Amino acid sequence: MLGSRHVPITHQNLIEMMTYALVLLGNRIITSGAIGTNSAAIKGAMRGDPNMLTVILPQSLRCQPNESRQQLEQVMHLVENPGNDNLALAEASYICNKEIISRCQQLICFAFHDSRTLLQTCQNAEDQRKVVTLFYFD
Numbered sequence: 161m162l163g164s165r166h167v168p169i170t171h172q173n174l175i176e177m178m179t180y181a182l183v184l185l186g187n188r189i190i191t192s193g194a195i196g197t198n199s200a201a202i203k204g205a206m207r208g209d210p211n212m213l214t215v216i217l218p219q220s221l222r223c224q225p226n227e228s229r230q231q232l233e234q235v236m237h238l239v240e241n242p243g244n245d246n247l248a249l250a251e252a253s254y255i256c257n258k259e260i261i262s263r264c265q266q267l268i269c270f271a272f273h274d275s276r277t278l279l280q281t282c283q284n285a286e287d288q289r290k291v292v293t294l295f296y297f298d
Contacts, residue, residue, distance in 0.1 A: 161189055162257060162278060163197025163270030164297065171297065172196065175270065176204035183208030190214045190260050192253070193224055193232050197270045202231055210236050216260055218252035219244045250277055257281040266291040272298050 161179060179189055179201045189205040191198045193215050205213035215235045217224065220242035224232060232238060241259075244252035254277055261267060267285040271278040273296060285292045 161191045161201045161268045165194045165196035167196040172200040175200035179204030180208045183212045188212050190264050193217045193228050218256035261285045268293045270295045
């Protein structure tokens with residue numbers, strides 16, 4: 161599950177509830193560590209079953225914003241990518257998203273029509289014949 165950082169609180173609540181339900185149904189959740197969509201997904205998965213959640217960071221934990229770090233420190237299955245610390249966040253995120261796609265069967269993505277990195281990630285997932293569900297905020 162991936163998505164934009166800029167998400168209204170009502171949408172974050174829906175993402176959290178959906179992720180919680182997916183975990184209760186036995187689905188494993190893989191996401192990244194940003195605020196917004198990913199944070200809501202983490203919150204929902206942690207509420208359902210923390211063991212069903214894997215968070216893959218684009219860079220090391222120390223590079224994450226303070227508002228994310230506290231939540232991420234609670235995640236049991238946290239994958240850091242310190243080798244990407246010297247990259248721009250957009251580039252590191254693109255690499256991270258490719259890793260997430262390689263580990264999943266289905267991608268659920270929440271984006272805006274101008275979310276280039278996320279839309280490219282969806283296209284990459286479709287090219288790999290993954291099931292892609294794309295929700296647009298706009």
